[in-house]
Amino acid sequence: MLRRAGGRRHGPAAPRARELNHRWFAARRAGRPFTTLHLAQSLDGRIAAADGTSQWITGAGAREHSHAVRARAEAIIAGTGTILADNPRLTARTPDGTPAARQPLRVVMGHREVPASAAITDGPGYVHLREHDPAAVLADLAGRGIDHAMIEGGASIATAFLAADLVDEIWLYQAPLFLGSGRHAIADLGITTLAEATRFRYDDRGGPAHQLLGTDAVLHLEPTPTSRPETVTEHERTR
Numbered sequence: 231m232l233r234r235a236g237g238r239r240h241g242p243a244a245p246r247a248r249e250l251n252h253r254w255f256a257a258r259r260a261g262r263p264f265t266t267l268h269l270a271q272s273l274d275g276r277i278a279a280a281d282g283t284s285q286w287i288t289g290a291g292a293r294e295h296s297h298a299v300r301a302r303a304e305a306i307i308a309g310t311g312t313i314l315a316d317n318p319r320l321t322a323r324t325p326d327g328t329p330a331a332r333q334p335l336r337v338v339m340g341h342r343e344v345p346a347s348a349a350i351t352d353g354p355g356y357v358h359l360r361e362h363d364p365a366a367v368l369a370d371l372a373g374r375g376i377d378h379a380m381i382e383g384g385a386s387i388a389t390a391f392l393a394a395d396l397v398d399e400i401w402l403y404q405a406p407l408f409l410g411s412g413r414h415a416i417a418d419l420g421i422t423t424l425a426e427a428t429r430f431r432y433d434d435r436g437g438p439a440h441q442l443l444g445t446d447a448v449l450h451l452e453p454t455p456t457s458r459p460e461t462v463t464e465h466e467r468t469r
């Protein structure tokens with residue numbers, strides 16, 4: 231259709247188009263699905279309280295947003311830890327609770343058994359991959375024709391994908407509360423000094439990079455093209 235309408239692959243906007251889609255193209259070149267990491271956390275970066283409760287850290291507006299992101303993904307990945315702690319359905323639902331028209335494949339990652347009574351086993355589109363290697367999970371999903379996978383957590387899974395540089399975008403839902411103790415969103419990434427930080431930048435190319443939804447801040451991030459630290463600003467130099 232584009233060709234018939236006079237579209238060109240190498241027009242003057244090609245560099246901008248490549249920049250706009252650079253993470254998508256990188257995922258396609260690697261032959262793996264594009265990945266979206268979902269994090270819903272407290273001000274002190276925690277995704278669950280000391281007793282394991284995490285429903286709900288964020289409010290209805292943020293949850294509605296994350297269900298819309300789920301409905302765009304073709305697969306949702308969670309670890310056995312989250313399945314056993316929260317018993318989530320991991321379906322995409324509309325604000326009134328009805329299932330969205332499009333449902334992602336629900337994927338559990340880890341060696342432990344998922345009980346037959348777990349909510350995730352109910353309904354079509356569920357697979358349990360007895361794996362710890364994020365790359366192997368993505369390769370399996372690519373083999374199923376999946377182009378976009380969302381990582382719903384918990385901390386161990388999120389950390390494993392980040393450590394393997396297999397996160398293409400993040401939707402971060404930041405709730406205005408402290409938990410003081412409990413599970414951190416991300417565990418040890420093996421970073422010992424600031425220069426080694428895994429850096430992301432705000433991404434406003436598909437909509438606002440930050441917004442308030444009800445009580446929560448919602449941030450959209452992508453990895454910086456290089457892992458090198460940004461140039462220090464004049465403010466930082468003179469501080």
Ligand SMILES: NC(=O)c1ccc[n+]([C@@H]2O[C@H](COP(=O)([O-])OP(=O)(O)OC[C@H]3O[C@@H](n4cnc5c(N)ncnc54)[C@H](OP(=O)(O)O)[C@@H]3O)[C@@H](O)[C@H]2O)c1
Nearest residue numbers: 270278284309311312340341342362383384385386387390
């Ligand atoms: N706030 C939120 O948005 C949110 C979202 C999700 C979860 N949570 C909370 O997170 C907590 C669970 O966190 P979690 O870290 O225990 O759960 P998790 O990341 O869901 O699952 C961890 C388990 O997955 C398996 N696993 C698979 N691949 C792994 C890898 N590469 N590295 C390590 N383990 C791997 C291991 O179990 P096996 O022995 O079975 O292999 C591990 O114990 C719960 O309290 C839950 O409520 C919060």
